[in-house]
Amino acid sequence: MSVVPAQQTSGGGTSGLYDVLELVLDRGLVIDAFVRVSLVGIEILKIDVRVVVASVDTYLRFAEACNRLDLEAGPHRSAGLPDLVGEVTEDGARGKVKGALSGAAQTVSDAFHSVREGGEDSGRRRTASRAKKEESE
Amino acid sequence: MSTYVYGITRETTALPKGLAGVGEPPAGLRLVTGGGLAAVVSDCPEQLRPKRRDLLAHQKVVTELAREAPVLPLRFGSVSDDDRRVGEVLTERAERYAGQLDRLDGRVEYNVKAVHQQDAVLHLVLADDPELRALTEANRRAGGGSYDDRLRVGELVAARVKEREQWDAELLTQVLEPLAEECRPGPESSGWFVSLSFLVREAEADRLLNAVGRLGKAYTHLELRVNGPLPPYSFVDS
Structure with missing residues (x-):
């Protein structure tokens, strides 16, 4: 779990696809009378990220990000949990669908590349341009 | 030839037209029935791996099917020895799967x-x-x-x-x-x-x-x- 990948948001239009394919790979009915094809490579990125979170590099990056912050601009204070729970409960059926529906597409696409190359060479890292090229295939 | 399984639905469900399965060229889909249920299956390509194209094909088949009727999507890469074995599994576990289809109907x-x-x-x-x-x-x-x-x-x-x-x-x-x-x-x-x-x-x-x-x-x-x-x-x- 980390906020680090959030900086890598690239706004790619296909991010939803990766979110869905993750479910296709990781959820769904498993029937023990059938075999499943090998999915080597999927775990690799999960481990990557967990290691990064607790690293010195991460700490230094946080410290530098804090140094750059304009504290005078004031925090984005939240409304607080109880208020919002009340609001949502009372007003559940009205209003339009809105909100910041975006996310860390880059990270997800990295995960996906790691999935796809799993069978060939799961340890190899992709360069951005190569990954991009493959994406358009 | 082994059988690739996409999902389980009710026997009365018709196979959506124009859909293609995993593999290159994409495998044709068919229904295998048993116990009042139907499994959407195709031939399984040799050396199937989780490639983008095949993941998408799996997702598309299950999604289109779900538009028509309740469906239990199988996890990607579920492969049976042959159609006959798929039918046996449906019959053996008909009650369990039918119950889940009821629970998920309209959801x-x-x-x-x-x-x-x-x-x-x-x-x-x-x-x-x-x-x-x-x-x-x-x-x-x-x-x-x-x-x-x-x-x-x-x-x-x-x-x-x-x-x-x-x-x-x-x-x-x-x-x-x-x-x-x-x-x-x-x-x-x-x-x-x-x-x-x-x-x-x-x-x-x-x-x-x-x-x-x-x-x-x-x-x-x-x-x-x-x-x-x-x-x-x-x-x-x-």
């Missing part, structure tokens, strides 16, 4: 993920902790601070951010869970601090979507991503 899955906008969450963390703010100020005045000073601040910040992730994950769960029939955690993965899947009646999906929209507006440090409606991948019980 869809939505997956919601959240990430933090880093600067916004750092603002929150520093605003809540005067001591941490003072340490940050001291570092800044000292031209960034020594390596040890920066490490110290960074470690404290990382811990606070993690707390914030847990807090926000709980917030999303508390607000959204009551709006769904069921809520299950999404696959553990990188790129977000919480992923939740919700099972909702199709007609009640707007309530969930509206709540997500409102959360995104009220909590600007959160980026929320919604995917759905999806076949109920997370709500089938093996």
Whole structure:
């Protein structure tokens, strides 16, 4: 779990696809009378990220990000949990669908590349341009 | 030739037209029936692996099927020896699968993920902790601070951010869970601090979507991503 990948948001239009394919790979009915094809490579990125979170590099990056912050601009204070729970409960059926529906597409696409190359060479890292090229295939 | 299985539906369901299966060239689909149920299957290509094209084909077949009738999506890559064995499995477990089809009839899955906008969450963390703010100020005045000073601040910040992730994950769960029939955690993965899947009646999906929209507006440090409606991948019980 980390906020680090959030900086890598690239706004790619296909991010939803990766979110869905993750479910296709990781959820769904498993029937023990059938075999499943090998999915080597999927775990690799999960481990990557967990290691990064607790690293010195991460700490230094946080410290530098804090140094750059304009504290005078004031925090984005939240409304607080109880208020919002009340609001949502009372007003559940009205209003339009809105909100910041975006996310860390880059990270997800990295995960996906790691999935796809799993069978060939799961340890190899992709360069951005190569990954991009493959994406358009 | 072994048989690739996409999903299980009721025997009365017709196979949607114009759909193609996994493999290159894409395999033709067919139905195998047993016990009042039908499995959507195709020939399984040699050396099937989780390639983008094949994952998409699997997803498309299950999604199109789910438009027509309730479906139990199989996990990608489920392969049986042959059609006959698929039929036997359907017959042997007919009651269990039929029960799940009833439970999932008219329901869809939505997956919601959240990430933090880093600067916004750092603002929150520093605003809540005067001591941490003072340490940050001291570092800044000292031209960034020594390596040890920066490490110290960074470690404290990382811990606070993690707390914030847990807090926000709980917030999303508390607000959204009551709006769904069921809520299950999404696959553990990188790129977000919480992923939740919700099972909702199709007609009640707007309530969930509206709540997500409102959360995104009220909590600007959160980026929320919604995917759905999806076949109920997370709500089938093996």
